[in-house]
Amino acid sequence: MTTGSVQVHLGVGTVGDVDDGLRSQESRGLDEWRRLLLSLGMLCYPFLAAVGVAQHARGAGLVVGYLLLVAVSACYLAIVVASMRTWWRAYWWLLAAMTVLAVLVAPLAHENVLILASMIVPAAAARVAGRTALALVAVGAAGCVVVPMVVPGWSTGPAWYFAVAVVFTTLLVHAFSSTATANQQLREARAEVARLASEAERNRIARDLHDLLGHSLTAITVKSGLARRLAVGAPPPALEEMESVEQLSRQALADVRAAVSGYRDVTLAGELARSRELLRAAGVAADLPTAYDGVPPERQELFGWVVREGVTNVVRHARARRCTVELTASSVEVRDDGTGGPAGAGSGLDGLRTRVAAAGGVLQAGPTRPHGWLLRVETPR
Helix, strand or coil: CHHHHHHHHHHHHHHHHHHHHHHHHHHHHHHHHHHHHHHHHHCHHHHHHHHHHHHHCCCHHHHHHHHHHHHHHHHHHHHHHHHHCCCHHHHHHHHHHHHHHHHHHHHHHHHHHHHHHHHHHHHHHCCCCHHHHHHHHHHHHHHHHHHHHHCCCCCCCCCHHHHHHHHHHHHHHHHHHHHHHHHHHHHHHHHHHHHHHHHHHHHHHHHHHHHHHHHHHHHHHHHHHHHHHHCCCCCHHHHHHHHHHHHHHHHHHHHHHHHHHHHCCCCHHHHHHHHHHHHHHHCCEEECCCCCCCCCHHHHHHHHHHHHHHHHHHHHHHCCCEEEEEECCCEEEEEECCCCCCCCCCCCHHHHHHHHHHCCCEEEEEECCCCCEEEEEECCC
């Protein structure tokens, strides 16, 4: 019954992890589709600018104006793709190109070109800090009001509707970005909860194996040995069978202990979750990675030991205010801003050095300037 129960719990945990991963992928896909639909909706602004081109341009100017607006639309779609792929250098270059194209179309569309500010200003404001973003929106809205009154041949009245469009579109993009960020944080929180639940389930299974099955096997081993010793004068086949029972029970007990040890192995996911809770309880600000997919599976256990040792030392000795853990495919680093000092004997680093050396890696540990402490392990690429 115990073994069957263990199998059921393992199966449920695995299916739950797969379901969580699928739901997370579906959520990310929905966010991308929403972003794409919002971006396609923003393409109505070049069409409104095209109305101005149709009113004020003729002949070749009309064709050039339309082509410029097509290029503006293409730049905006490329900006959306760059944002989704986090190509920020390309993002700013594309935004600059779109701004130049809008300036070129201005003589052909007159004041209608100002509607393109409803695309340019929100795109720029989305990638800068709060006060800078507010300044950009204020300048963009003010420009929409003032420019038509000062450019010869344009409307002499303030274009309030263009200013409103800039503010409204910026608020819409900001609301969408905030929702997407909240969804991402929720997915990360769910993933962390799933990791904690998985780790707790592993510990529970290990405890059940040790307490229930281990105890029963120990009793069988002792009683079979006693029965063998008491069966003096019994037929040799009976003694052989009792010896076989004792050997089998000892082997089964060793297998259970090995299984328990395997369930209690250090994992990178478990150590990151444990470290987050440990640092929070100690009042230390934690800057820990929320994903570790880039770390190869064969290095995750070693990196888990590094995180455990580093964070434990921070909590016990550093008197730090912040602890940062950084992961790459070949390295892990734990650093803090506490009172750094040389690593003393018996600090736990000796065992870690042995593990790192066995993996062919290099361990660096010691104080940093002007204050703090660093533990870094780098393995061969």
